[in-house]
Amino acid sequence: MDTSNQQLKQMEQEEQELRFTSFTNDTALELGLLLVEEARQTGKCITVDITRAGHRLFLHAMEGTSAENEDWIRRKNNTANHFGCSSWYIACRLRSEGTTMEEKYGLPLADYVGAGGAFPLIVTGEGQIGTVTVSGLPDQEDHDLLISALRRFILR
Template sequence: MSTEDDIALVKRQELELVLPEFDEAVAFAIGASVRERALRDGLSLVVDLRTWDRQLFFSATPGTSSDNAEWVRRKINSVRRFQRASYRLVLERGEAPFPPQSGADPADYVIAGGGFPIRVPGAGIIGTLTISGLPGRKDHGVAVDALCDHLGKSRADYALSD
């Protein structure tokens, strides 16, 4: 699959993996499912779900560190500012830090996969589901899988190739 194809698929993910509602119960259900998968599959990762004004779910599995939480913070900032999945930024720009003229200080923003916008009909993007601990493409895939599972959609229809 070409980079252009990957970008088109990520855009489709962003537009179609829309939650009918997002509250504490939904955040817990999605976050708990990611945690269960991580423990079952032996994945070291952090999962964070939030609205822009507050964190609704956070979990870290064995093998993670405070660095993962810091990556999450920076991915959240990137999703919020650029209104797209952080992995789409990787595909569009590469993984080099934002240039100084962008005003996106690398201390607060990162181009790395794993931050996915939470979209609700009638409200737009209201928060993020963010994963850290795996390579960026896999972090992104864990987030997409979790949303597919929650929405009852086929993972295969939304999966990026390995």
């Protein structure tokens, strides 16, 4: 199996593993603060967004980020919501196929982006209820930071 197929399989596994049994506004606050702390501990600057059914429950922009990060978040969220999986999974899958979202699905780059950082919030028995998204780092780093924090939060 080549590296890109292994990476896609790993991301599919993450989406199966990193599910919540319940998700409240307080859960969003705790998770958002954990993401900010994880970024601080590694010396990174990110913007964090947690949205449930179109309702923003948490937003924090660390020093060193800009309004542009919020636009990236909007586009990453659109991607994760449209496809029901992480924005990085879609980006990697399309790259392995040698195509783009615009070419394959007709989705405008102004509203959708194949980039790392958005992950579906999935509650067992409910399905996808929203997204948790970070922006400010290179694609793989946005994804890895998010997965690391989700793993710590869910598997505690």
